[in-house]
Amino acid sequence: MALFRFRGSEKPDTTPAADAPKPAEASSGSEGGLLDRFRAxxxxxxxxxxxxxxxxxxxxxxxxxxxxxxxxxxxxxxxxxxxxxxxxxxxxxxxxxxxxxxxxxxxxxxxxxxxxxxxxxTDAPLAAADSGPTVILVTGVNGSGKTTSIAKLANRFVKEGRRVVLGAGDTFRAAAVEQLSMWASRIGAEIVRSDQGADPASVAHRAVARAIEGSFDICIIDTAGRLQTQSNLMQELGKIRRVIAKLIPEAPHEVLLVIDATAGQNALSQAKGFSEAAGCTGIVLAKLDGSARGGVVVPVTETFKLPVKFVGLGEKADDLAVFEPQRYLDALLAGSFADSPA
Ligand SMILES: Nc1nc2c(ncn2[C@@H]2O[C@H](COP(=O)(O)OP(=O)(O)O)[C@@H](O)[C@H]2O)c(=O)[nH]1
Ligand SMILES: [Mg+2]
CATH class of the missing domain: 1.20.120.140 (SRP54, nucleotide-binding domain)
Structure with a gap:
C-alpha cells in the first residue's frame, strides 16, 4: 500500500536551492506561524x-x-x-x-x-489507495473540529495538485452542510450533499461513487457528532462503512478521529465511543493553538491507542500541521535542565 508523504508548509518535500528566494508571504499557515503556535x-x-x-x-x-x-x-x-x-x-x-x-x-x-x-x-503518513480514490472518513464528538479539519486536509491535498470531493455526511444540521459547502468552494474541492435529514450513508455512497466516476484522488466524508451513547450513531457509522466498502472493498483507507485538545476527560470518554464504533485509524488533535495543553498528546495517544497524525493550530485552511513525534519531543524538552532561566 502506497503512503502519502506530504509535509505541508512546515517541512516542504522539495528543498529549494540555497540561493532560491524565500517565499515572501507570511500567511497564518507559514512555517514560523504554525511552529510558534505549536510551541505555545x-x-x-x-x-x-x-x-x-x-x-x-x-x-x-x-x-x-x-x-x-x-x-x-x-x-x-x-x-x-x-x-x-x-x-x-x-x-x-x-x-x-x-x-x-x-x-x-x-x-x-x-x-x-x-x-x-x-x-x-513513527512518522505516520496517511494510508492511500493503490489505485482509484483514497477514502477518508472523519468522526468525532460534536464541535470537536471535524468539518474544519476536513477543510484543512482537503486544502492540503488540493495544494498538492490532487482532486478532492467532499461528502457532507453530517445531515443532522443544515448548517453543517452549508459550512462544508462554503469551505469546498473556498478551497476548490467538489462537494456531494443532500438535504437536511437525508440518510448519511446515502450521501457517503454518492460521494464515493462520484469520486470513482470523476477519477478524483481523494474523497473525504464528514459525519454527525452526536453522543456515543446513542446506539443509532454506532449503527450509522457502521452503515456508512458498509456502503463505502461496497464500492471500494478496502475503503475507507483512513478513519480519522477528531479530538478537541481543550476538552476535558468527559469529551475524551465520549470520543472513545466513536473510536470503537468507527474503527478509527488515527487522530487529528484540533485546537492546540492557544490551549497550552500540548502535553495532552501523550494521554490522548494512550487512551485511544492511535497515532496522532495531524494537529489543528487555528481556524484557517492552512492551520494544520503533520504531527511528528521526534520534533514534538525536541520542542517539549528543548531547554529542559539548561542553565539559563526558564
Ligand atoms: N482555534 C481553533 N479553532 C478550531 C480549530 N478547529 C476547529 N476550530 C473551531 O471549532 C469550532 C467547531 O469546529 P467544527 O469544525 O464546526 O466542529 P465539528 O462540529 O466537529 O464539525 C469552530 O468554531 C471552528 O472554527 C483549531 O484547530 N483551532
Ligand atoms: Mg461539523
Whole structure:
C-alpha cells in the first residue's frame, strides 16, 4: 500500500536551492506561524519541565531515593502528560539510578525515551489507495473540529495538485452542510450533499461513487457528532462503512478521529465511543493553538491507542500541521535542565 508523504508548509518535500528566494508571504499557515503556535500549545508542559523538574536537581549530591522519586512524580503529574506516563518515567529513573547521585542528563533521557515509546508511532503518513480514490472518513464528538479539519486536509491535498470531493455526511444540521459547502468552494474541492435529514450513508455512497466516476484522488466524508451513547450513531457509522466498502472493498483507507485538545476527560470518554464504533485509524488533535495543553498528546495517544497524525493550530485552511513525534519531543524538552532561566 502506497503512503502519502506530504509535509505541508512546515517541512516542504522539495528543498529549494540555497540561493532560491524565500517565499515572501507570511500567511497564518507559514512555517514560523504554525511552529510558534505549536510551541505555545506546549507551554505549560515545557514550563513545568523547565522549572519544577529542574529545581529537583539544585541540591548538590541529592540521591535517587523515595523522596526524590515522589518529588519527580509530583512535578511530572503537573504537566499534561498524565499520571500513567509520569509513573512510567519514575519507574525508569528508579531502575536506572536507584541509590545513586541524581544525574539530570539520565533523568532527561528517561523522560525522552519513555514518552517516545508511549507515542508508539513513527512518522505516520496517511494510508492511500493503490489505485482509484483514497477514502477518508472523519468522526468525532460534536464541535470537536471535524468539518474544519476536513477543510484543512482537503486544502492540503488540493495544494498538492490532487482532486478532492467532499461528502457532507453530517445531515443532522443544515448548517453543517452549508459550512462544508462554503469551505469546498473556498478551497476548490467538489462537494456531494443532500438535504437536511437525508440518510448519511446515502450521501457517503454518492460521494464515493462520484469520486470513482470523476477519477478524483481523494474523497473525504464528514459525519454527525452526536453522543456515543446513542446506539443509532454506532449503527450509522457502521452503515456508512458498509456502503463505502461496497464500492471500494478496502475503503475507507483512513478513519480519522477528531479530538478537541481543550476538552476535558468527559469529551475524551465520549470520543472513545466513536473510536470503537468507527474503527478509527488515527487522530487529528484540533485546537492546540492557544490551549497550552500540548502535553495532552501523550494521554490522548494512550487512551485511544492511535497515532496522532495531524494537529489543528487555528481556524484557517492552512492551520494544520503533520504531527511528528521526534520534533514534538525536541520542542517539549528543548531547554529542559539548561542553565539559563526558564
Ligand atoms: N482555534 C481553533 N479553532 C478550531 C480549530 N478547529 C476547529 N476550530 C473551531 O471549532 C469550532 C467547531 O469546529 P467544527 O469544525 O464546526 O466542529 P465539528 O462540529 O466537529 O464539525 C469552530 O468554531 C471552528 O472554527 C483549531 O484547530 N483551532
Ligand atoms: Mg461539523
Amino acid at each position: 500549545g506546549l507551554k505549560k508542559t515545557v514550563q513545568v519541565l523547565n522549572t519544577d523538574v529542574r529545581d529537583l536537581f539544585k541540591q548538590e549530591g541529592r540521591l535517587v531515593d523515595e523522596s526524590f522519586l515522589s518529588d519527580l512524580r509530583r512535578a511530572l503529574v503537573r504537566t499534561d502528560m498524565g499520571p500513567t506516563a509520569a509513573e512510567a518515567i519514575v519507574k525508569d529513573v528508579y531502575a536506572k539510578q536507584r541509590a545513586r547521585v541524581v544525574d539530570p542528563e539520565s533523568v532527561l533521557d528517561s523522560i525522552r525515551t519513555t514518552l517516545a515509546e508511549r507515542l508508539h508511532q
